[in-house]
Amino acid sequence: MAEESKPREEARAGRAPHRVVLATLRNYWRGLTTMRTALVLLFLLALASVPGALLPQRSVAPELVVDYYNDNPRLAPLLDRLSMFDVFGSVWFAAIYVLLFTSLVGCVVPRCAEFVRQLRARPVLTPRNLDRLPHHHRAETDASPQEVVDHARTVLKGWRVAEREEDGGVRTLSAERGYLREAGNLVFHTAMLGLLVAFALGELFGYEGQTIVRADGQEFCNSGIYNYDSFNAGISVDGTHLNPFCVRVDGFRAEHLPTGQALQYHADLSYQVGDALETGEWSQHELQVNHPLRTGSDRVYLLGHGYAPRFTVTFPNGEERVGTTQWRPVELQTMLSEGATKFDPPDTPDQEERHRNQLAITGLLAPTPAYDGSLLTSRFPALNEPAVAVDILRGNLGNDSGRGQSIFEVDQEMVDAGLLERVARENLSVGEELELDDGTVIRFDGVDDWVSLQVSHDPAQIWVLVASIAVLLGLSLSLGIKRRRIWVRATPAGPDGPGGRTVVRIGGLARTDQAGYGEEFTRLAAELEPAGRSEPPADPEPASARVHGKDT
Amino acid sequence: MPVNETLSVYSDLCYAAALAVFMLGLLLHAAEYGFTRKPRQRAAAPAAGAAGGGVATLDPSEEDLPEGAARAGTRDRRPLAARLGRMGVALTVLAAALQLASLVLRGLATSRIPWGNMYEYIAALCLAAVVAWLVVLRRHPVREIAVFVLLPVVILYFVAGTFLYAEAAPLVPSLRSYWIIIHVSAAIVGSGILLVSGMGAVAYLIKSAHERRPERFRNLGAKLPDLAALDRLAYRTAVFAFPILTFGIICGAIWAEAAWGRFWGWDPKETVAFISWVVYAGYLHARATTGWRGVPAAWINVIGFATVVFNLFFVNLVVAGLHSYAGVG
Numbered sequence: 001m002a003e004e005s006k007p008r009e010e011a012r013a014g015r016a017p018h019r020v021v022l023a024t025l026r027n028y029w030r031g032l033t034t035m036r037t038a039l040v041l042l043f044l045l046a047l048a049s050v051p052g053a054l055l056p057q058r059s060v061a062p063e064l065v066v067d068y069y070n071d072n073p074r075l076a077p078l079l080d081r082l083s084m085f086d087v088f089g090s091v092w093f094a095a096i097y098v099l100l101f102t103s104l105v106g107c108v109v110p111r112c113a114e115f116v117r118q119l120r121a122r123p124v125l126t127p128r129n130l131d132r133l134p135h136h137h138r139a140e141t142d143a144s145p146q147e148v149v150d151h152a153r154t155v156l157k158g159w160r161v162a163e164r165e166e167d168g169g170v171r172t173l174s175a176e177r178g179y180l181r182e183a184g185n186l187v188f189h190t191a192m193l194g195l196l197v198a199f200a201l202g203e204l205f206g207y208e209g210q211t212i213v214r215a216d217g218q219e220f221c222n223s224g225i226y227n228y229d230s231f232n233a234g235i236s237v238d239g240t241h242l243n244p245f246c247v248r249v250d251g252f253r254a255e256h257l258p259t260g261q262a263l264q265y266h267a268d269l270s271y272q273v274g275d276a277l278e279t280g281e282w283s284q285h286e287l288q289v290n291h292p293l294r295t296g297s298d299r300v301y302l303l304g305h306g307y308a309p310r311f312t313v314t315f316p317n318g319e320e321r322v323g324t325t326q327w328r329p330v331e332l333q334t335m336l337s338e339g340a341t342k343f344d345p346p347d348t349p350d351q352e353e354r355h356r357n358q359l360a361i362t363g364l365l366a367p368t369p370a371y372d373g374s375l376l377t378s379r380f381p382a383l384n385e386p387a388v389a390v391d392i393l394r395g396n397l398g399n400d401s402g403r404g405q406s407i408f409e410v411d412q413e414m415v416d417a418g419l420l421e422r423v424a425r426e427n428l429s430v431g432e433e434l435e436l437d438d439g440t441v442i443r444f445d446g447v448d449d450w451v452s453l454q455v456s457h458d459p460a461q462i463w464v465l466v467a468s469i470a471v472l473l474g475l476s477l478s479l480g481i482k483r484r485r486i487w488v489r490a491t492p493a494g495p496d497g498p499g500g501r502t503v504v505r506i507g508g509l510a511r512t513d514q515a516g517y518g519e520e521f522t523r524l525a526a527e528l529e530p531a532g533r534s535e536p537p538a539d540p541e542p543a544s545a546r547v548h549g550k551d552t
Numbered sequence: 553m554p555v556n557e558t559l560s561v562y563s564d565l566c567y568a569a570a571l572a573v574f575m576l577g578l579l580l581h582a583a584e585y586g587f588t589r590k591p592r593q594r595a596a597a598p599a600a601g602a603a604g605g606g607v608a609t610l611d612p613s614e615e616d617l618p619e620g621a622a623r624a625g626t627r628d629r630r631p632l633a634a635r636l637g638r639m640g641v642a643l644t645v646l647a648a649a650l651q652l653a654s655l656v657l658r659g660l661a662t663s664r665i666p667w668g669n670m671y672e673y674i675a676a677l678c679l680a681a682v683v684a685w686l687v688v689l690r691r692h693p694v695r696e697i698a699v700f701v702l703l704p705v706v707i708l709y710f711v712a713g714t715f716l717y718a719e720a721a722p723l724v725p726s727l728r729s730y731w732i733i734i735h736v737s738a739a740i741v742g743s744g745i746l747l748v749s750g751m752g753a754v755a756y757l758i759k760s761a762h763e764r765r766p767e768r769f770r771n772l773g774a775k776l777p778d779l780a781a782l783d784r785l786a787y788r789t790a791v792f793a794f795p796i797l798t799f800g801i802i803c804g805a806i807w808a809e810a811a812w813g814r815f816w817g818w819d820p821k822e823t824v825a826f827i828s829w830v831v832y833a834g835y836l837h838a839r840a841t842t843g844w845r846g847v848p849a850a851w852i853n854v855i856g857f858a859t860v861v862f863n864l865f866f867v868n869l870v871v872a873g874l875h876s877y878a879g880v881g
């Protein structure tokens with residue numbers, strides 16, 4: 001508030017209004033670029049991220065947000081209005097980091113200028129009274145002042161030094177070291193900005209899509225977002241200019257421990273990019289967790305796998321249909337899976353009749369079955385004589401109803417409305433079949449593997465990496481290097497120089513991290529002092545530092 | 553890759569032995585503390601320390617003290633107490649050796665890096681904290697806070713060895729990457745050092761509360777090292793750990809890019825790591841901002857460590873995320 005009063009006074013003094021506005025803005029700007037403001041904004045940033053960790057986030061786990069809605073029907077909409085489920089895309093989160101980074105720019109730009117000025121300038125004048133400095137030392141020598149200073153120069157190799165003359169033949173040397181600290185600090189802060197920009201570019205131009213592909217030679221092409229089961233695109237991605245490439249999953253293998261714990265998954269991939277799309281040549285890649293396929297600026301990842309039971313339905317008219325729909329694992333340890341494989345009756349143009357005779361095979365699939373009575377469970381995740389426990393439903397599947405259909409379930413509303421009825425329930429091993437009352441025969445033929453793949457595209461991620469490395473380097477320099485100043489003043493024998501000898505006074509100041517300069521200073525002072533009698537160091541280090549310095 | 557059961561059993565034995573030795577060491581440190589006479593109060597230092605928030609090594613009032621008086625301030629101790637303290641340190645060294653043996657044996661038993669689940673991670677973290685503490689002890693005479701540092705370590709080590717214990721087993725596929733060596737060890741070392749830093753900050757807060765109102769923490773406060781020393785300990789360790797933490801987070805992002813298809817996705821673990829990082833950045837800034845030095849900075853350090861612990865327990869055990877490798881339950 002105090003900062004606002006100044007422009008008002010100026011206004012009263014009859015300044016033009018735009019000046020007042022400018023002055024006010026300037027004051028806000030000054031306020032924004034102080035360390036204190038940066039500190040507060042840093043805390044706001046940390047605080048604002050907390051709901052992002054505690055509440056489910058849409059971008060991470062949309063299904064958990066739905067669960068949260070179901071569990072907290074009154075609270076959830078309120079939280080949603082505050083973007084609590086999209087914290088990191090919310091306006092208020094953006095407001096904080098934009099302010100923080102504005103503050104950062106306002107802070108770093110002048111500091112860069114100041115740093116350049118310092119680099120050009122000579123180390124600062126030697127203070128008049130070196131005995132007042134936190135670290136100081138006094139000695140006498142027979143060497144001349146010039147010799148003292150020359151000697152000091154050789155000792156202070158690697159320091160920036162400036163030699164000066166004072167009245168009465170007094171020579172001084174100012175030395176400073178550790179400029180890299182500030183350089184590192186500036187690199188660090190600038191790299192933070194770069195990091196943010198690169199991150200933002202990735203959000204704008206990147207995309208990520210998931211798809212499930214059967215591991216029996218099925219192909220997937222990155223030709224449009226409709227080929228994906230789910231697709232998250234940056235704002236500037238409309239899905240029309242995806243990098244074209246195709247992958248084919250030729251096989252899948254999982255290794256397990258006897259306990260059922262998975263050791264490694266392998267998917268045998270063939271792929272085509274660029275010219276190969278024209279020539280039809282396939283390249284090979286073994287896809288594993290942690291070993292994505294990298295093609296140009298796209299990456300293909302193996303996210304998971306599962307089973308797709310293969311059923312053959314022979315309709316009463318003798319026609320056969322084969323269905324291989326992926327079922328989803330319900331127990332990761334044993335890969336017990338559930339799902340629904342759906343069939344339309346053949347040659348049934350009549351809608352009503354079709355709606356009486358659609359079929360769904362739902363239930364459980366056990367890759368290595370175990371029976372608890374007739375209840376099917378799974379003992380092991382790998383396919384050893386797989387079995388299914390299925391319900392056959394007949395009637396209207398509801399896929400013309402306009403409602404979205406899950407591929408893993410039948411439409412429960414159709415069941416509740418009595419439009420979809422169970423007509424059989426059976427446990428089947430591979431090769432076994434069952435017959436429905438109308439003569440339809442359903443045979444369980446075996447199980448295929450499927451893999452879920454993710455395609456990711458982020459043209460800016462390499463710049464995020466570069467910026468991160470710069471952040472780390474800058475940080476290490478800025479925290480690891482110490483800035484120190486040291487001054488030497490050699491006063492010749494004379495009216496104020498006792499006994500015809502040169503008096504050498506040495507003073508030191510740590511510009512950052514004072515602690516620990518004491519020992520270093522004592523050592524340096526001893527080296528700086530040319531041969532000759534000297535008094536013991538008056539007080540090389542403040543008392544507290546001495547007490548807690550060397551101790552046995 | 554079968555697990556070598558014998559080695560695994562020896563690893564567990566070393567673990568139990570380390571825990572026992574630890575507890576004994578802690579007991580000795582507590583006894584040292586009990587037998588320490590309250591130091592004579594220095595006239596000038598407390599007031600100056602409280603006002604300057606403890607970073608004021610330039611404080612002229614301290615400079616004026618003759619050497620002997622300053623020494624008497626914190627070093628006046630019955631030999632018995634000092635002996636107990638030394639024995640405590642010796643036991644801590646022994647415990648660290650046993651911890652190391654336990655970890656190495658588990659690595660040999662499973663033929664892999666021994667930090668693939670929460671039990672192993674915490675065991676390694678405790679080792680890092682203890683080593684950091686022993687290194688600190690060589691440079692800063694702050695044995696008075698041994699109880700502060702070792703108590704949380706012993707608790708963590710106990711909790712890991714009991715509630716979070718996991719049988720030796722090979723890694724799950726998502727952890728099969730050399731990045732586990734780099735990323736997780738950076739996290740372990742960083743967090744271990746930050747534990748020491750955070751406990752130094754806790755001691756700082758107690759000490760400064762005592763100096764402002766001597767009737768608070770009357771015994772404890774008087775026996776702690778002075779504020780400047782505690783501040784220096786907390787700051788030095790944090791400054792050392794922060795780049796390691798940063799490096800760990802960056803390596804985590806590189807690994808995430810290879811494993812999950814994106815380098816950053818605001819997964820709960822990532823989010824809390826981000827929060828910790830920002831809080832520690834705040835700590836370093838606070839130490840350079842007038843009005844924030846001393847007590848506020850120490851609080852920020854403590855909050856920073858609280859977020860690290862929160863990330864370890866809450867995010868592993870309560871929130872389900874991509875990082876659910878804990879192997880618990």
Ligand code: HEM
Pocket residue numbers: 033034035036038100101103104105107108185189192475478479512830832833836837839840
């Ligand atoms: C994204 C936001 C920021 C982050 C994550 C950040 C992080 C850091 C870190 C980790 C340090 C420690 C390095 C050191 O102590 O030398 C540091 C130092 C510093 N930062 Fe920032 N910073 C941010 C924004 C700012 C802003 C906006 C300002 C200016 C108002 C600023 C000014 C400084 C200064 C002056 C130092 C040096 C302090 C010292 O040398 O002790 N920072 N920053």
